Amino acid sequence: MWRILRQIARNGIRTETAPACGDALRVQGPLLHQEVLAILGRALTIRQVDAGSCNGCELEINALNNPYYNLEGLGIKFVASPRHADMLLVTGPVSRNMEMALRRTYDATPAPKLVVAVGDCGCDGGIFGDGYATCGRVANVIPVDVTVPGCPPPPIDILRGILTAVRRGTPAAVAGETHLRGEMR
Numbered sequence: 001m002w003r004i005l006r007q008i009a010r011n012g013i014r015t016e017t018a019p020a021c022g023d024a025l026r027v028q029g030p031l032l033h034q035e036v037l038a039i040l041g042r043a044l045t046i047r048q049v050d051a052g053s054c055n056g057c058e059l060e061i062n063a064l065n066n067p068y069y070n071l072e073g074l075g076i077k078f079v080a081s082p083r084h085a086d087m088l089l090v091t092g093p094v095s096r097n098m099e100m101a102l103r104r105t106y107d108a109t110p111a112p113k114l115v116v117a118v119g120d121c122g123c124d125g126g127i128f129g130d131g132y133a134t135c136g137r138v139a140n141v142i143p144v145d146v147t148v149p150g151c152p153p154p155p156i157d158i159l160r161g162i163l164t165a166v167r168r169g170t171p172a173a174v175a176g177e178t179h180l181r182g183e184m185r
Contacts, residue, residue, distance in 0.1 A: 035167075043075040044166060047085035047109065051102050051141075052134065053092025056152035057119040061089065063155040076162065082108040087165060089158075090142075093121040093128040094135040106142040114165045116146045118158055123147040 037043070048061060064071040065078070079085050082105045094102055106115070117138040120126040125136035138144050145168065148161035 037075065043077060044087060044162075045077050045079045045085050046087045046089050046162070047079055047082045047105065048089045049091070049102060049105055051090055051092045051098045051122070051138065052095035052128075053119060053121055057091040057122070057158075060152045060155050061091070061118065061158060064159060069155055069159065071159070082106075083110065085109050085113070087114040087116060087162070088142075089116050089118060089162070090138045090144075091118045091122050093125050094138055094141045096133055096135060099135050099141055102138075102141050112169075114146075114169075115142060115144045116148060116161050116165050117144045118148045118161070119153060120149055120151045123149050126151065 048058070050058060063069065071077075082088070086109075088106060088109060090102065106113070115138070117123050121128060122138045125134065128134045128136075130136040130140070135141055139147075146161045146165040148157055150157055153161075
């Protein structure tokens with residue numbers, strides 16, 4: 001124990017400096033929370049579905065729950081059941097084994113439901129594309145409202161995709177698919 005403490009004292013603290021808070025993160029929480037309540041009438045609940053991804057997108061989605069992004073403070077929650085969800089957040093190319101499960105999850109989500117495809121694999125199949133093991137992009141299996149490209153996309157882009165879908169409020173089955181890159185940048 002003493003040896004470890006001596007080493008710490010000798011080396012000092014070796015960490016990175018905190019990132020500067022940019023304009024992208026200056027989201028007015030109370031105003032956004034009121035907007036979500038005005039559109040949905042309640043807090044937004046999301047069911048995240050991994051349809052066959054490498055878990056890179058899941059790590060970025062998990063970062064949305066940390067204090068830096070504070071998704072819960074904006075009135076947006078993740079739920080375990082699609083029956084309690086307003087939105088599906090789908091990652092990865094849809095594997096053949098997950099095709100039926102994704103359709104059942106979509107069918108179990110009460111209307112009106114929103115779908116956001118996250119990551120290059122969810123948007124266009126990524127490096128996997130269509131093949132014997134995958135159905136390709138999420139839109140090949142269920143209707144998609146907004147796509148968030150990136151491999152993996154940063155948490156702020158995922159948050160923008162969620163908010164874009166909520167602000168539109170019209171499901172893809174009615175309105176047609178929208179690509180986030182063309183809309184937000």
